[in-house]
Amino acid sequence: MTTPRLGHADLGLGVGLRSPHYDYILEHWPAVDWFEVISENYMDSQGRPRYILDQIAERYPLVMHGVSLSIGSSDPLDREYLNGLKALAKDIKPAWISDHICWTGIAARNTHDLLPVPFTEQTLRHVVERVRIVQDVLERPFVLENPSSYVQFQGSTMNEWEFVTRLAEDADCGLLLDVNNVYVSSFNHDMDPETFIRSLPHERIVQFHLAGHSNYRTHIIDTHDNHVIDPVWDLYRIAHELTGGVSTMLEWDANIPAFPVVHNEVLKAKQFVGDHLLRAETGDAPGDLDVQQGAQSVPHPLHFVSADVE
Amino acid sequence: MSDLGLSDLQRWFQAVVTHPDGISVGAESEEAIAIAPLSRNELESMVTRSEKLSAQERLSIYAQAYFARLIECLGESFPVLKQTLGEELFNGFAFGYLQQYPSRSYTLARLADKFAQFLHETRPSNDEATADGEDLHPSWPDFLIDLANLEWNIADVFDGPGIEKITTLNAEQLLDVTPEQWGAIRLQTAPCLRLMKTQFPVNGYFTAIRLADNDTKVDPPSPEDSYVALSRREYIVRRHELSRPQYELLVALQDGRTIAEAIEHAALAGGMSDDDLIKNLPSWFGAWTRHQFFVSFEVT
Numbered sequence A: 001m002t003t004p005r006l007g008h009a010d011l012g013l014g015v016g017l018r019s020p021h022y023d024y025i026l027e028h029w030p031a032v033d034w035f036e037v038i039s040e041n042y043m044d045s046q047g048r049p050r051y052i053l054d055q056i057a058e059r060y061p062l063v064m065h066g067v068s069l070s071i072g073s074s075d076p077l078d079r080e081y082l083n084g085l086k087a088l089a090k091d092i093k094p095a096w097i098s099d100h101i102c103w104t105g106i107a108a109r110n111t112h113d114l115l116p117v118p119f120t121e122q123t124l125r126h127v128v129e130r131v132r133i134v135q136d137v138l139e140r141p142f143v144l145e146n147p148s149s150y151v152q153f154q155g156s157t158m159n160e161w162e163f164v165t166r167l168a169e170d171a172d173c174g175l176l177l178d179v180n181n182v183y184v185s186s187f188n189h190d191m192d193p194e195t196f197i198r199s200l201p202h203e204r205i206v207q208f209h210l211a212g213h214s215n216y217r218t219h220i221i222d223t224h225d226n227h228v229i230d231p232v233w234d235l236y237r238i239a240h241e242l243t244g245g246v247s248t249m250l251e252w253d254a255n256i257p258a259f260p261v262v263h264n265e266v267l268k269a270k271q272f273v274g275d276h277l278l279r280a281e282t283g284d285a286p287g288d289l290d291v292q293q294g295a296q297s298v299p300h301p302l303h304f305v306s307a308d309v310e
Numbered sequence B: 001m002s003d004l005g006l007s008d009l010q011r012w013f014q015a016v017v018t019h020p021d022g023i024s025v026g027a028e029s030e031e032a033i034a035i036a037p038l039s040r041n042e043l044e045s046m047v048t049r050s051e052k053l054s055a056q057e058r059l060s061i062y063a064q065a066y067f068a069r070l071i072e073c074l075g076e077s078f079p080v081l082k083q084t085l086g087e088e089l090f091n092g093f094a095f096g097y098l099q100q101y102p103s104r105s106y107t108l109a110r111l112a113d114k115f116a117q118f119l120h121e122t123r124p125s126n127d128e129a130t131a132d133g134e135d136l137h138p139s140w141p142d143f144l145i146d147l148a149n150l151e152w153n154i155a156d157v158f159d160g161p162g163i164e165k166i167t168t169l170n171a172e173q174l175l176d177v178t179p180e181q182w183g184a185i186r187l188q189t190a191p192c193l194r195l196m197k198t199q200f201p202v203n204g205y206f207t208a209i210r211l212a213d214n215d216t217k218v219d220p221p222s223p224e225d226s227y228v229a230l231s232r233r234e235y236i237v238r239r240h241e242l243s244r245p246q247y248e249l250l251v252a253l254q255d256g257r258t259i260a261e262a263i264e265h266a267a268l269a270g271g272m273s274d275d276d277l278i279k280n281l282p283s284w285f286g287a288w289t290r291h292q293f294f295v296s297f298e299v300t
């Protein structure tokens, strides 16, 4: 029998650390429960990003979230990258380290996208073996997230939740359940998001992600550029009930508003826990709104830190 | 084709969604065909359709995103160059660059590393540039390359090693050196000191663009050999215009030459007499120690 959250702490309601908010955070030290940081933005930094992170690490619990592990790629694992992750973790002591169930490139290339894997026995064996290696190297709790996806492969022999479940159990790792990604992928692949969430091994879920997206009617793109819509809050309510509550974090990566707006968005989560009968009604983004024609936006926005220069 | 192994499937997928001409051409490219001999109408044998989108439309989401997000990222690396060229032209260069030098690093911080080199490699040859009878004066492509170099170096200094956590050399420490020893000193320059020589005054142009309102047009400058030192204090990159002799002196010091050797080099290369140069040294070194250009010195 596994304990809830694999025994890891419920850190509360956190926010993703993003460079437009650096100055606000340093000035106000807002009462946020915890921060999630993008590992790649700090692991090689010898400048201001790292200087700021060190100050934040002294005051808040942190979680490291990466986008370049490429756990599903057929290329060898990037040892230099793993060592960089490990070194950063040694310094800032994150509660856990996460990345995505995806691949980012092959033949030594990096598309900087989170590409989908085929859900097959071969992929499963491959990823499980690599997760074990990563855990051995990192020597810290390791957690994998379900990404948003826009295609599925004919060769898949199981559905996504089955793959995710078997992966987590066989590799003995935690799960980061991105509730918005479940909604996005389910819409894109004509699946039932609630079945997806109900089918997962709930005691392995150690973190939730929430985010906004862009609905094009024929498909949804995971743009992280808006409020969380009410149907996603409804899924969150279900996930909270099934897990007993885990660390929750809001991702806002494009058209980033002022820090209090982002913080306030994750604080709405309080409304959806405890009273399981309440349907989500935030009024901010009640449902999917049509995206303006022609305003094609980019999924999985990148986190690029621009230089400060005088 | 649904029974491809993971490695083949990934090589096929990457070849298709990163093809510059889109999914259909990508699927029929040599690389993709070698793995999966499919026509553009047979993509559904690899990727499922959804109720509302075909396999091709679904794959296109990845294809559009691939170039769009990296082009946007390059634009953030070169904001002034992008403003100078205009979005369309800049994005065209970025599109070409990503095909020539696709990312091979786990970090986006390295994405722009070869961009200035790419502009140099693809610049119109001097023959073309002089078709209207102009000579070999530095021209528009050289200006763009200078500007790209400046912006890349600013970003590199911003996130590279700095001197915020160490004590740097101050003017008083230098004054303590006896006159006999002075010429034999070697200075250790700060790791964030970057010395640049450009064919256009791009540093001044950079300032003008940043000071201008969004709708004010700033004319590109005329060619003129220019010198700038980049450094970093309190985690902010600082730009300092240099004269030619100052630049030559700092380059020689950074190379590890003694002050006496550096003065000789700077006077010769900088077109200044030794005496004039020596007269200027107190004020130059005063400013440079304030800017924290030096970490330490040793008497040899």
Ligand SMILES: [Fe+2]
Binding pocket: A145, A178, A181, A209, A251
């Ligand atoms: Fe996420």
